[in-house]
Amino acid sequence: MTDLGATARQASATARLEWLLVGLGVAGLLAAPFFLYPIFLMKIMCFALFACAFNLLLGYTGLLSFGHAAFFGGAAYFCAHAVKDWGWTPEAGILLGTVGAALLGLVMGFFAIRRQGIYFAMITLALAQMFFFFCVQAPFTRGEDGIQGVPRGHLFGLVDLSQPLNIYYTVAAIFLIGLFAIWRIVNSPFGMILRSIRENENRAVSLGYSVANYKLAAFVMSAALAGLAGATKAIVFQFATLTDVTWQMSGEVILMTLLGGIGTMIGPAVGATLVVTLQNTLATSGFPVTIATGLIFMICVLLFRRGIVGEIYAKLPGIKK
């Protein structure tokens, strides 16, 4: 048994270490485009934000959604359509994508929270598939072609986003704001209630919390942040296609979160980095990505369910989850 003082000293040391890591991370993010290909980094940031948004639901509320592609890809469509066909500015397009994803999340969540556990997963999967069929048939998504050639435009009518560094720092800012929002949600009283639902739903009910409302709120927030990531991706890559609304995409974000560490703050971002890097490597090697993805899934579930960051936390004593 360690005495109270030692524990407190250890905790404050841990906190200092965490802040040091955050500072290093932000500095690295700002310096990265001078060393690495910016498009690749922006892709990673979009998927990392997507995975962190997904983790808000799986890691901190204990709800496994198998339909998050609907929010990611749906927001990309909304944003691309507004910017290209209505001539909106990029920030307005991204905002529309985020709000659209939130509304979609409200509808899907309303149905899905009526069941728990694996049923919840199956319902979200089915509803997302329904949205996929909608996207196949709706005229504004332009079917198999998708919305191509979306202009990046000028941020607030001032900053030219066709300049590589301008778009990079815009995406980095969105990424950091998104992560900060997730961090605030998780560490707020609201986030604590979400965790209590994850740990023991019945007890949370008996303590007087209307669990259904909290679950729905978490679902909508997660959907909105996933939408933020998807809409940003549409601006970066200048297109929105059916790929982003398929169930394979929903599976991919689960993989990123599982690989990095479910319920850890930065785990999903680490997982996203690894998965995107792996996909880029495999794309040139000819080895099918699907098989690699499936194998990593099986290995993660069988051998290290805590994920990479989770395993590191478990090894280092004194670091709180």
Place this chain on the structure above:
Amino acid sequence: MIFGIPLQAFLGQLLVGLINGSFYAMLSLGLAVIFGMLKIINFAHGAQYMFGAFVGFLLLQWLNIGYWPALVLAPLVVGVVGMVVERTMLSRLYSLDPLYGLLFTFGLALVIEGVFRYCYGVSGQPYAAPDALSGGTNLGFMFLPNYRGWVVVSSLVVCLGTWLAIEKTKLGAYLRAATENPKLVQAFGVNVPVLLTLTYGLGSALAGLAGILAAPVYQVSPLMGSDLIIVVFAVVVVGGMGSILGAVITGYVLGLAEGLTKVFYPEASNIVVFVIMAIVLLVRPAGLFGKDA
């Protein structure tokens, strides 16, 4: 004429719906059997269905073994592979949250699908119906292709047979008992782990059988299972997995509903199952036959 639709076209779509319903019923039956015992949702069910169709196709290509032997061999191969997977990997996950089983079988489905996609591309391979079942019968009011009639009849027989085996035989009684209280059944000298392996094998074999039955109706393609499994999940949500008979009936009914939608409002035919699922969730969140919340 029915509601301004020619009777022929109406019955034709209804038959298509019945065929689809036969496959929904067989697949949701397999899912319900596996879920009942293992408490795992088998995401690989669609991939195993596709695997069954490919076993039939490859037996013909490589060994010139025709449809009838394949009807036995394909489920056998899929079932044995399933049992190996259960014994070596899946059995380690029983003590965990059931979500891990879902994620594991999802990965398994991706691997199976990826392998076939790598070897055979995404285009479908034709697989001819056996000579004995080619051609059709004129029923007076409609023309029924013999093979389709065979699919409906055999799926009914398989579903009823499985239900009887679980409800009326000694082995089925062990199965149901082990679902209720595995520890107690084990204490009575029944080897529960073997029972679990057999159950997963049986469920996988059912998917394989559905696959080989489907091979002459649809084309044999690596993607044939993945879109189907999502519809079957919706079927399972509607029916509730508590009851085997419920899963089967829901499968047929939703297949027919899909066929009817194709007649009256074709644009909605591929989402109608999901819409019904949403309505059922509003009215009866536990599912039509479900006991669990």
